[in-house]
Structures are given as structure tokens and as C-alpha cells.
Amino acid sequence: AIQHRLWPEVDRLVKQQVAMARMGIGECGTGWQLFAEDGEMKMYRREEEVDGMVVDPLKAVHVVKGITGHEVCDYFFNPKYRYDWETTLEHMTVLETISDDTLVFLQTHKRIWPASQRDVVFWSHMRKLPNDQDRDGPDIWTVVNNSTESPEHPANVGKCVRIYLTVCLLCQTRVHPPKDGAPITRNNVSCKITYCSVVNPGGWAPASVLRAVYKREYPKFLKRFTSYVINQTKNKPLMF
Numbered sequence: 433a434i435q436h437r438l439w440p441e442v443d444r445l446v447k448q449q450v451a452m453a454r455m456g457i458g459e460c461g462t463g464w465q466l467f468a469e470d471g472e473m474k475m476y477r478r479e480e481e482v483d484g485m486v487v488d489p490l491k492a493v494h495v496v497k498g499i500t501g502h503e504v505c506d507y508f509f510n511p512k513y514r515y516d517w518e519t520t521l522e523h524m525t526v527l528e529t530i531s532d533d534t535l536v537f538l539q540t541h542k543r544i545w546p547a548s549q550r551d552v553v554f555w556s557h558m559r560k561l562p563n564d565q566d567r568d569g570p571d572i573w574t575v576v577n578n579s580t581e582s583p584e585h586p587a588n589v590g591k592c593v594r595i596y597l598t599v600c601l602l603c604q605t606r607v608h609p610p611k612d613g614a615p616i617t618r619n620n621v622s623c624k625i626t627y628c629s630v631v632n633p634g635g636w637a638p639a640s641v642l643r644a645v646y647k648r649e650y651p652k653f654l655k656r657f658t659s660y661v662i663n664q665t666k667n668k669p670l671m672f
């Protein structure tokens with residue numbers, strides 16, 4: 433296949449992010465604090481600053497019944513659904529369609545007082561990975577988002593402060609076959625979702641404000657997004 437200009441970076445980042453996402457929280461180094469828990473959802477963060485700016489890495493693990501990893505990644509990746517679940521989104525544009533599994537987005541997020549409004553440019557790549565731990569198990573699906581430059585949209589020109597992020601959504605489907613050999617239904621599947629993100633807020637924002645935003649927004653985002661996928665898929669055939 434013809435490789436596109438971002439392919440080497442995309443391939444390197446996907447491998448790196450997937451390897452990190454598959455590590456248990458104990459193997460990801462020290463300093464992770466559990467800061468939010470709701471049923472099966474556990475959210476951890478590590479307090480980190482770069483040049484005096486809060487860039488706290490976040491790792492969330494959630495297990496959701498009735499949906500598959502392919503479905504979760506499709507609703508996360510596909511721009512046509514984003515306004516439905518991304519509550520802090522003010523505007524989103526697809527700047528480039530590099531291939532059917534690689535897009536470049538420009539997003540502006542709603543201003544969060546007292547910080548100035550933020551925007552972000554990132555490539556987004558969706559990929560199916562072989563399940564090398566359980567050969568005949570369902571495939572693993574992932575979406576990786578990583579900030580990138582856009583000559584047409586230079587950083588910090590308009591009113592928005594440009595943020596920089598790396599995000600990995602890793603989804604592992606589990607099938608619990610019914611005893612009597614009946615066909616697999618949504619009651620027999622669940623999805624283990626790992627969401628990792630590192631966001632550099634760009635220009636200065638008070639650490640207390642950033643940490644409050646993340647503490648409030650990340651649990652809300654993951655619960656709202658997974659509920660959205662459950663609702664969108666409940667009357668549709670399973671997509672593995």
C-alpha cells in the first residue's frame with residue numbers, strides 16, 4: 433500500500449501507545465493516583481508539570497457490557513458522531529482525510545473560565561490489532577490521536593491557545609458464550625476500554641483550574657461517551 437506522509441509517525445505512536453495502554457497501572461511506573469471511581473470505571477492520574485505547566489497523564493480503565501471494541505472505536509473515531517458525545521466541543525473540522533482510517537482534525541473547545549479558549553490540531557488513526565495473547569479471541573481495536581502541525585492553521589494566531597495532546601483508546605472485546613450454544617447476543621459481550629491521555633494545555637493556565645477541569649470533565653466524558661455507544665448500538669447487529 434502507498435504510505436502517506438504521516439505513516440511512519442502514526443505507526444510508531446500506535447505501537448508505543450498500545451504497549452503502554454496494555455500495561456497494568458502497576459507496571460506504568462509509580463505515582464499513579466486513583467482519582468475517580470464509578471462502578472467498573474477507574475480513573476488514575478499522575479501529577480506532572482513541564483515548564484511549570486500541568487500535563488498530568490491520565491489512564492482510565494472501564495468495562496462496559498453489551499458493546500464491542502470495534503463499535504467503541506468507530507463511534508470515537510468517526511467525525512459524524514463527535515458532536516453527540518464530546519460535550520466540551522465548540523467546533524470541529526476535518527482538515528484532511530489521509531486515508532479511510534487516518535484523519536486530521538481541528539477542534540476548538542468551549543472556553544473554561546478563567547483560562548483562555550483552547551484549540552487543537554491532531555491526526556487520528558483507527559486500527560485493528562491481532563489479539564496476540566488469546567489467538568482465537570476477538571481482535572483488539574484502537575484509536576490514537578496525536579497533535580500535529582497544520583500550516584493553514586498555525587498555533588496561537590487567533591483567540592485560542594493551542595494545546596498538544598496524545599490520546600489512546602484501546603478496546604478489548606470479551607465474549608462469554610451462552611451455555612446452550614445459542615447465537616451470541618449483546619448479553620454475551622463486554623468491552624474492556626483503556627483510555628490514556630496526556631494534554632499539554634499550551635499557554636499558561638492555573639494548575640488548580642486545570643486539575644479541577646480534568647477531575648470534573650474526564651469521568652463525565654467517559655461515562656457520557658460509553659452511554660452514547662450503548663444507546664446507538666442496542667438495536668443494531670453486533671459489529672466485531
Ligand SMILES: CCCCCc1ccc(-c2ccc(S(=O)(=O)CCO)cc2)cc1/C=C\c1ccccn1
Pocket residue numbers: 518520539541544547548550552577595597599629631633637641642645646649650653
Ligand atoms: C483550561 C482548560 C484546558 C483544557 C481544555 C481541553 C483540552 C483538550 C480537550 C480534549 C479532550 C479529549 C480529546 S480526545 O480524546 O481526542 C476526543 C476528541 O475530542 C481531545 C481534546 C478537552 C478540553 C476541555 C475539556 C475537557 C477536558 C478533559 C476531558 C474532556 N473535556
